Amino acid sequence: MTTRNLDALFEPRSIALIGASNHEGSVGAVLARNLLETGFQGPVMAVNPHAASIRSTLAYPSIADLPIAPDLAVIAIPAAGVPDLIAELGARGCRAAVVISAGFDAGEHGLRQKLLDAARPHLLRIVGPNCLGFISPGRGVNASFAQLTPAAGGLALVSQSGAITTAALDWAAPRGFGFSHVVSLGDQADVDFGDMLDYLALDPRTHAILLYVESIHDARKFMTAGRIAARSKPVVVIKAGRGAAGARAAFSHTGALAGSDAVYDAAFRRAGMLRVTGLRELFDAVATLTAGLRIEGERLAILTNGGGAGVMAADALEAAGGRLATISEAGRKRLAAVLPPTAGLGNPIDIIGDAQPDRYRAALEVLLEEPEADAVLVMNCPTAVADSTAAARAVVETVAGRSRPVLSCWLGDPSAAEGRRVLAAAGIPAHETPEEAVLAFQHLAAHRASQRQLLRAPSAGAPQADKAAARALVEAAMATGRDRLTDPEARALLAAYAIPVIESREAPTPKAAGAVAEALGGPVALKILSPDISHKSDIGGVMLGLTGAAAVEAAAAHMLESIGAQKPEARLEGFIVEAMAVRPRAEELIVGLTQDAVFGPVVLFGRGGIAVELEADRAVGLAPLDEVLADDLIGRTRVAKRLAGYRDRPPADRAALGRVLTALSQLAIDLPEVAELDINPLLADADGVLALDARVRLAKPGPASRPAIGPYPEGLDRQMVVQGIAMTVRPIRPQDAPRLTEMVAKSSAEDVRLRFRAGLHGLPDSWAERLAHIDYDREMALVAELPDGAIAGVARLAADPEALRAEFALMVRSDWSGRGLGSQLLGALLDYAAGRGLKEMWGDTDRDNARMLGLAEAAGFKRAAGDDPSRIRMTRAFP
Incomplete structure (x- = not known):
């Protein structure tokens, strides 16, 4: 994840056009016209070994003949020659290139990889290949073969499709929209959506970001950069291919959603982006939001x-x-x-x-x-x-x-x-x-x-789980070569994550099933036990409301005969007998998880039962979930209205539902081997929830098993003692927002001024929520928690996209200032930064903040001039 050298793309001092042409209507001719006639103030150097001049400017036969090294190169020559050209440009000092050319195969030894290998030693950034190019109207740069140069303005458009880019420009021009940047990414061999979102989030010329997305290659990078960008300016997105994930036979209902448009919907929503359906709506939406x-x-x-x-x-x-x-x-x-x-x-x-x-x-x-x-x-x-x-x-x-x-x-x-x-x-x-x-x-x-x-700041985390027992269960199953859990194993997995399950027993034969039913007493449910049958009810593998040993034994014998005829290849290992759940006012729900090929673990919630496909009432969310996000997931379904109570039915225990969803979210992160899981039905009423049936498929984890959003970083807690008081230093959690407000309220006005440089009388709730809800991939905040749960100090850092440098800040509650807490907190932050592989930490402070300056110098920071003359920059390098 990097914005390195993107300044050479958007703020070039000189440009070389390789493949420039005088042949009217050719891509090289259009590129030359756009570059030479848009108002760029630096030199545009045309490279063509067969022409003395291009339009009205001198042409050079080769890169070696250029009088100066270009910051930016625009390349429109056959693909086969591009990798060598990139290597030559990099050696000459060029820092960015736009590759218009197409025809780069993506194989391990193909031209695409050769292109990247040529650029890597020089840190040369590549837009494309197979792209329209880019336009920065405010800088007078049109490095594209678009039909027009748009007016300068505050919108940035980033698109995978050159055709959509030109259509958007054509549509926007008569309606008065202006652009800071227009970027056609093409095949995204190097620069991708994540890089662009990182750059545009900090670009002062850009007031809103428009995306046209066909696919995401690096979900973690996209979500991290997107969430940061969306906090500062509107991000509106069109995602093409809403119906591209056609139906497939799936082990679970949740698994059928993998790769579906619903997952992209969930991702955009989680990233704080607004999704729209077409170009007109795209521009209408950004006009409204701005x-x-x-x-x-x-x-x-x-x-x-x-x-x-x-x-x-x-x-x-x-x-x-x-x-x-x-x-x-x-x-x-x-x-x-x-x-x-x-x-x-x-x-x-x-x-x-x-x-x-x-x-x-x-x-x-x-x-x-x-x-x-x-x-x-x-x-x-x-x-x-x-x-x-x-x-x-x-x-x-x-x-x-x-x-x-x-x-x-x-x-x-x-x-x-x-x-x-x-x-x-x-x-x-x-x-x-x-x-x-x-x-x-x-x-x-x-x-x-x-x-x-x-x-938003949630109030609690996911329920405690017996992770060791769950992992042992999964590993034991996979050790035998199985790709799914049996019914009893699936229940044991759920129980390990504190999900209530109905009591059940195994029986190897019809006679044993009758004996179990007699022991349980009352009506029971009888289910076939087979590692080869997922949807048991589809083939008569579930019978409900049976009473007495004789009835159960007869039903079991019939079930064996019927299923044996339908599925002669299936291994029939016996039966599951469970007491009937008598909860007449309960709603039947479905919850589950799957590992999406792009965004990693995804959690599903919706209306359940045997008609789950017909109802199609469901919502999905990306893991990790907390109880706030889980509650939002529930609220996005129609069945949420039924769960609120109606007629003689009291409201269901929605908090218990939220705990199931957060538990599944945690399970998906802890056990990436769980490729699909369905609980259907999950009964929910005023008395809580109860899982009646579950299916679990296992698979060896792959790259897609990584959550698109970094989960809470466990294992960073440390204990310390300050003047005899034991404290816990740990990463901040979203639910710490009220504690941050309390910490600031208990600090002096001078301490607040030195930290926030604003005349605050207290920390606004919105600020506290923003400071407590961070992206752990890019940021870290370590809090010093007192025995009563209050926060005595916070040390935080925000890394650049390259994860090489990070800005830090520190605040200690006034009554704990001068007691050694600040130095210990800063030390913990330095340990974290070194462990992350950062090369440098820096921070600015007021010249009159003697305490912070002394603390930093004692920790090895060096003073330097800051961007603001009233402040001093403190920097520390890591070996």
Whole structure:
């Protein structure tokens, strides 16, 4: 993961074009035109051994003949010659190249690998091959064969497809969108989405990032960089191939999701990105997200002068899963006082077709103060008795200075066009149809939800598990060459992770099964025991509600005969007999896990039972999960409404469900050999949960078994004593956010100023959540925890994408300052940094922070000038 030398790509001082041509219509000619006529201020050096000049500039026969070493090379020659050319460029001092050429096979000894091998010794970065190129309008660089150079602006577009890139530019130009960078990644031999997200997250010219994704090669890199980028600016993504994962025969229902579009959905959501379906929606979404609107909930108030238009908007909102705001009684009275008797005072609020600007103004003032309305959609249908443009101006005047988000929909064209222009100029998103306006509101709501997932602070971790017993069970099964667990083994695995399972016993023969049933008493379930049969009910391998030894024995004998005829090759090892679970008000659910080929372990939740495929009510999330993410996973299904209780059914124990999901998440990380697992059904009611049946498939772990999001780093805890008080130093957890707030509250104003350089009277909750919820792949924060659970100090570092240098910061609670805690915390952080292989740690502090300066010098840091003259930079190198 690196942004090294990408400055040579986006901020080059000189450019070489290899393959430049005067042949009209050729790629080399288009590249030359774009590079020479876009306004780049440095030299553009054309390389062509058969031409004296390219357009109006001198051409050079070879790289060796160039008068200076280029920062950036743009290459459009046959693929076979590119690796040698890259080696020559690297030796000359070139630091980045865009390879337009196609035809690089991906074999171990193919041209693609030769290309990378040639670049590696020189740390030369490669965009492509097989790409359109890139454009940085603000720098006057068009190193592409696109048909136009877009205007400069705040959007960055990163795409795998050159065709989609040119279509997006063509679509955006007449609509006034400008770009900071446009990058076509092509085959992503080197520079990929993760690299670009890392670079663009810190690029001051980029205010929003647009992605067109066909596939992800390095999920951990993508998720780490994406989560960091999405915290600072909107990231909107189109993922092609929504139906590309066709159906396949799977051992488990969860396994059938591996590689599916649902997993990409879960990944984008977890990364804080907003997913859209097409180019128009892509640009509409980014326009909405960059308009400065921030909503606090998902309830929309609709104000319209046309009842039908309001109904269309309400229908679109319901279809999208949104909610109409409930207008308070006080609000209805205020509306009644300013609207005609024929107006509709519900939601949508219909102010009638003859509504003049004053009526819009009066009604909107009421809605902007309604406590249940998280946003207001104002609509206008053109009529002969009212001026649409004047109504738009009234909306602009009313909204000015208000914080409540307002969207608009001025239907019609051309009579509504000027009104939309007036609204858009005032920063109010203006749409042409009710569906577009509602979709914009849903974009705001979805983006808010994904951002909250990035920052929310859960209250507890996954339940404790007997990991040793679980591993022994899995290894014993794999040692015998089996790729699945038996029914009893699967139950034992679940029990090791504290997942409640129903009592069951094995019986080798029908007679033994009858004896077990008699011993259990009451009605029982009889199931076939076979390592070769996964879905037992499909072939009559499950019989329920049997009572007494005779009935069970007869059923078992029939089951043997029937299954033997259907599956003569299957090994029938006996039966499982279990007491019937009598929980008439329980919901049947399915939970499971699988190892996705791209994103690693994935957890599923949904409506279960034998009709699970027909219901298709399920949601997936990436491991690791905590209870907050688990609860969100439950809430994204339709069955969540049933779990909330209805009629005579009390609410199910949702916390118990969350514990099952977090347990499965932990199991997937602890035991990557578990390739697929289904619990179906999992009963859930007010008394808790109970697993009735489980299937587990095993496989040797592969690269895809690594979680796309780094889990909590265990094994870093250490004990220390400060002035006789025992403390635990450990990595920070998301649930530490309230403790950070408490630590800052117990610190002096001067200590807070020195740490945060802001006039804070306390740590805002949003700051605390952000500081506590880190990406362990890139960041680390070690907290010193007192015996009462309070935090006495925090030492943190944030590494650069190359994981070579890291910035550090340290804060100790004021009442613990000067007692030796800071030096011990800093020492623990230095040990961690050295163990990670970092080459340097650095930090800036105020010149008057004598205590921090002395602490750092005692730890081996050297003083240097910082970027800010009022601060001193402290650096320490590692051997």
